[in-house]
Amino acid sequence: MMWPLTPALPLELWPLAATPAGREMDALFLVELAISVFMVLLIFGTIFLFAIKYRRRSPLERPRPIRGGLALETTWSVIPLLVFLGFFFWGAKIYFANAAPPKDAMQIYVIGKQWMWYVQHPTGQREINELHVPAGRDVQLIITSQDVIHSFFIPAFRIKKDAVPGMYSTEWFHATAPGSYHLFCAQYCGTSHSGMIGTVVVLKEADYQQWLAGGRGESMAVAGGKLYQKYGCDNCHGRICPTLARLYMQERPLSDGRIVRADEAYLRESILDPGAKVIAGYPNVMPSFRGVLSELEVLQLIAYIRSLGTPALAGEGEGIGAGQGTGTAAGIAAPDARTQQGNQNAYPPDSNPHTMQGERSSEVQKREGGEVRDKQ
Amino acid sequence: MGASIEPLVERTTNYLNAEHSVKSWLLTTDHKRIALLYLVSITLMFALGGVFAMLIRIELITPQGDLLSSDSYNRAFSMHGIIMIFFFLVPSIPATLGNFLVPMMVGARDLAFPRINLLSWYLYITAAAVMLYVMVTGGVDTGWTFYAPFSSLFSNGRVTLTVVAVFIAGFSSILTGLNFIVTIHTMRAPGMTWGRLPLFLWAHYATAVIMVLATPVLAIAMLMLGLEHVFHIGIFDPALGGDPILFQHLFWFYSHPAVYIMILPGMGVVSELIACFSRKRIFGYSFVAFASLAIAILSFLVWGHHMFVSGQSVYAGLVFSILSFLVAVPSAIKVFNWTATMYKGSISFDTPMLYALGFIGLFTMGGLTGVMLATLGVDVHVHDTYFVIAHFHYIMVGGAVMAYMGGLHFWWPKISGHMYPEIWGRISATIIFLGFNLTFFPQFIAGYLGMPRRYHAYPPEFQVYNVLSSAGASILAVGYLMPLIYFFWSIRYGLRAPDNPWAATGLEWKTASPPPTENFEYPPVVLEEAYHYSDEEAPIA
Numbered sequence: 061m062m063w064p065l066t067p068a069l070p071l072e073l074w075p076l077a078a079t080p081a082g083r084e085m086d087a088l089f090l091v092e093l094a095i096s097v098f099m100v101l102l103i104f105g106t107i108f109l110f111a112i113k114y115r116r117r118s119p120l121e122r123p124r125p126i127r128g129g130l131a132l133e134t135t136w137s138v139i140p141l142l143v144f145l146g147f148f149f150w151g152a153k154i155y156f157a158n159a160a161p162p163k164d165a166m167q168i169y170v171i172g173k174q175w176m177w178y179v180q181h182p183t184g185q186r187e188i189n190e191l192h193v194p195a196g197r198d199v200q201l202i203i204t205s206q207d208v209i210h211s212f213f214i215p216a217f218r219i220k221k222d223a224v225p226g227m228y229s230t231e232w233f234h235a236t237a238p239g240s241y242h243l244f245c246a247q248y249c250g251t252s253h254s255g256m257i258g259t260v261v262v263l264k265e266a267d268y269q270q271w272l273a274g275g276r277g278e279s280m281a282v283a284g285g286k287l288y289q290k291y292g293c294d295n296c297h298g299r300i301c302p303t304l305a306r307l308y309m310q311e312r313p314l315s316d317g318r319i320v321r322a323d324e325a326y327l328r329e330s331i332l333d334p335g336a337k338v339i340a341g342y343p344n345v346m347p348s349f350r351g352v353l354s355e356l357e358v359l360q361l362i363a364y365i366r367s368l369g370t371p372a373l374a375g376e377g378e379g380i381g382a383g384q385g386t387g388t389a390a391g392i393a394a395p396d397a398r399t400q401q402g403n404q405n406a407y408p409p410d411s412n413p414h415t416m417q418g419e420r421s422s423e424v425q426k427r428e429g430g431e432v433r434d435k436q
Numbered sequence: 437m438g439a440s441i442e443p444l445v446e447r448t449t450n451y452l453n454a455e456h457s458v459k460s461w462l463l464t465t466d467h468k469r470i471a472l473l474y475l476v477s478i479t480l481m482f483a484l485g486g487v488f489a490m491l492i493r494i495e496l497i498t499p500q501g502d503l504l505s506s507d508s509y510n511r512a513f514s515m516h517g518i519i520m521i522f523f524f525l526v527p528s529i530p531a532t533l534g535n536f537l538v539p540m541m542v543g544a545r546d547l548a549f550p551r552i553n554l555l556s557w558y559l560y561i562t563a564a565a566v567m568l569y570v571m572v573t574g575g576v577d578t579g580w581t582f583y584a585p586f587s588s589l590f591s592n593g594r595v596t597l598t599v600v601a602v603f604i605a606g607f608s609s610i611l612t613g614l615n616f617i618v619t620i621h622t623m624r625a626p627g628m629t630w631g632r633l634p635l636f637l638w639a640h641y642a643t644a645v646i647m648v649l650a651t652p653v654l655a656i657a658m659l660m661l662g663l664e665h666v667f668h669i670g671i672f673d674p675a676l677g678g679d680p681i682l683f684q685h686l687f688w689f690y691s692h693p694a695v696y697i698m699i700l701p702g703m704g705v706v707s708e709l710i711a712c713f714s715r716k717r718i719f720g721y722s723f724v725a726f727a728s729l730a731i732a733i734l735s736f737l738v739w740g741h742h743m744f745v746s747g748q749s750v751y752a753g754l755v756f757s758i759l760s761f762l763v764a765v766p767s768a769i770k771v772f773n774w775t776a777t778m779y780k781g782s783i784s785f786d787t788p789m790l791y792a793l794g795f796i797g798l799f800t801m802g803g804l805t806g807v808m809l810a811t812l813g814v815d816v817h818v819h820d821t822y823f824v825i826a827h828f829h830y831i832m833v834g835g836a837v838m839a840y841m842g843g844l845h846f847w848w849p850k851i852s853g854h855m856y857p858e859i860w861g862r863i864s865a866t867i868i869f870l871g872f873n874l875t876f877f878p879q880f881i882a883g884y885l886g887m888p889r890r891y892h893a894y895p896p897e898f899q900v901y902n903v904l905s906s907a908g909a910s911i912l913a914v915g916y917l918m919p920l921i922y923f924f925w926s927i928r929y930g931l932r933a934p935d936n937p938w939a940a941t942g943l944e945w946k947t948a949s950p951p952p953t954e955n956f957e958y959p960p961v962v963l964e965e966a967y968h969y970s971d972e973e974a975p976i977a
Binding site for chain 2: 072073074075082084085088089092093096099100103104106107110111114115116117119121122123124125126127128132133136137140141144145147148150151152153154155156158159174207208209211213215216218219220221222224225226227229242244245246247248249250251252253254255350351
């Protein structure tokens with residue numbers, strides 16, 4: 061196995077922080093460390109002092125008992141509590157800032173699969189075990205998993221988020237220092253867990269533009285549009301089913317009276333489990349595409365729906381050609397090639413030597429795919 | 437120290453030589469004999485878990501995965517975790533020292549349900565046998581945490597049987613807890629009021645409550661995992677309509693309180709040791725006792741701190757974070773009170789005291805790093821790295837195992853009737869303390885640098901910390917082998933132990949070493965508080 065980075069120093073004691081949020085986390089950690097070292101020295105020192113001063117000099121010693129006092133007990137309960145509360149609020153502040161990506165952050169999709177990271181840029185670039193991002197911009201990752209739970213961990217950015225199957229998690233960062241950084245899977249995921257690693261490359265804006273120009277494939281929205289045609293979605297949508305134009309991020313009433321925002325998670329659920337939240341006034345007739353579409357294809361369909369506009373930006377980018385990419389699938393061709401062969405199970409390119417999983421997931425998918433056909 | 441004082445009257449029969457047949461051991465209902473059955477069984481499991489630890493440490497000396505294959509490595513750390521948690525740490529102090537001492541400390545003849553006590557050992561042995569069968573027929577690669585859907589539908593190990601083993605071991609633990617609760621409630625000797633209970637009993641009472649209330653949830657989680665694994669019933673795998681986060685909630689609802697099942701009895705042992713070797717009543721007795729109960733209650737409310745990056749709601753994270761800080765307060769209270777107990781005491785440095793002092797130091801470091809992990813922003817970075825590994829080994833090995841070793845030395849004269857060689861005891865305690873720190877301190881640094889846990893191969897910049905850690909592990913192994921040798925040696929060659937070699941208080945020291953089968957010649961009556969080391973009245977502070 062090749063490790064992409066060579067250490068600058070043989071002995072590294074403190075990891076570089078390449079984001080402002082990472083540096084703030086370091087500051088909090090250092091304060092906690094300083095207080096902890098003080099506490100350890102205080103307790104060790106006191107024990108050492110007592111151990112010397114009050115060592116037993118005669119086996120007949122019977123020291124006078126001392127009763128504890130409420131004042132002392134209260135003091136050493138309340139002071140740690142107050143210090144802990146300080147840690148709590150500072151830590152929560154960082155955690156909440158990390159959980160809320162800025163509105164205009166560029167979005168990149170990440171899919172974990174045993175044992176690789178698949179990265180899809182909205183503009184069509186695809187990467188495996190690499191992530192190229194520009195320095196000085198807010199980048200939001202939308203993370204999911206194709207099989208088991210993984211965890212997307214960039215130590216230099218001090219971020220980590222589990223990639224959970226069936227769920228979109230989000231994480232964001234603002235990298236300031238160009239360079240190459242480790243990317244690890246932090247959640248144990250089976251045989252080659254320690255091989256599920258990669259590199260995050262932070263590029264200066266100009267270098268990033270050059271990189272973008274290099275490997276452009278079909279944009280996600282275009283790919284999604286093709287899927288939309290292929291599965292005949294327009295046979296119903298816009299006729300007996302709700303139109304998808306300007307649906308993204310719209311608030312829609314459900315048949316049970318609730319109101320739902322059509323975000324990524326809702327769109328995904330409605331593709332895979334259409335009966336869960338039906339828009340009021342429409343019949344519950346859509347078949348499930350669970351097991352038919354891969355996680356990537358679901359993301360592409362969502363990108364297509366996004367390209368049909370949002371309520372705030374009505375009219376912008378209507379139609380299939382709205383995506384930026386116009387070229388053929390020149391990036392990493394394998395997924396598309398297989399999709400064109402009609403093999404719907406094959407995404408992402410299967411580097412998995414461990415056949416059991418492959419068999420199992422295709423078995424489940426075949427079974428569920430069969431159900432869909434029965435319904436149709 | 438007191439080893440030279442021979443008992444005045446030589447008693448001839450005790451629980452060890454009352455009967456000699458194999459049947460008299462395997463069908464015994466004597467809590468002291470059952471404690472010894474447990475002692476032998478968990479020592480074997482500890483050795484086995486230790487072998488897997490050595491495999492892990494040898495593999496990690498080099499960054500490449502060269503000694504074991506990935507699948508073998510994953511099996512090694514899974515077996516290490518499962519054996520050490522479910523088959524050593526959870527039963528360790530309660531099933532051995534607790535079994536031996538709870539009836540003696542309350543002044544009773546046996547536990548409330550002696551036959552259930554024996555059943556609990558048989559359940560443990562059955563579970564251990566199933567686990568050994570798993571080990572020799574292919575092992576399991578889920579880690580001790582069994583996260584779904586990996587464990588239920590993707591693992592290529594023997595998940596079903598492992599789940600069965602953990603399920604059975606859980607019932608062994610429930611029965612032990614039940615026995616302790618009923619015994620402490622109903623079988624206290626005349627005069628043994630709640631306010632006079634040794635802190636060892638308060639700690640075991642709190643532990644037993646957790647065992648009885650939390651372990652069934654583990655059983656439920658294991659059962660559901662088994663159902664999904666065998667019958668493909670969709671509970672946790674989203675492809676089958678399940679929710680993988682649900683498994684984590686169920687698992688940690690047991691497994692976080694389980695951390696306190698492992699550490700609370702250790703705190704009880706340390707309270708006894710500090711008091712005895714300082715010849716002082718524990719400072720703030722009632723605060724230490726109620727801290728045990730506070731820990732037991734709060735331990736049920738903090739499980740979500742294992743899931744800060746799992747995608748659970750950020751508001752849930754907020755609640756679990758603040759509750760985790762709160763559970764650190766009673767632990768801090770205990771540490772301060774132990775330290776204050778030494779003030780103006782008469783301190784001697786026999787082996788058990790060395791372990792107790794080691795416990796305070798290492799537990800403090802484990803606790804403070806736990807506070808860092810409870811901090812939301814910091815946990816995001818160090819979660820699932822070696823920082824977490826180092827933290828919980830400081831609590832589990834630096835805390836629970838140090839206390840277990842200290843307790844074993846302290847009560848060994850009572851259990852075996854013989855003294856261990858004091859000088860070797862001090863040497864091995866020192867070796868264990870140094871070896872432990874060399875093994876686990878470097879892992880804090882490797883973890884903060886970003887080395888993820890459960891990695892078979894790792895980037896070369898982490899190598900120096902792994903080499904230090906592996907070197908420390910070999911020292912630690914020597915430290916653990918020494919007591920094993922000299923305890924056996926002492927049974928044959930050790931000096932005869934007097935009834936009370938440490939001049940300690942407590943009912944267990946008021947009977948013979950080793951005690952007769954019925955524990956006491958006359959039913960004891962308690963006339964004074966615990967740790968009554970001096971007849972002088974304490975001034976009211």
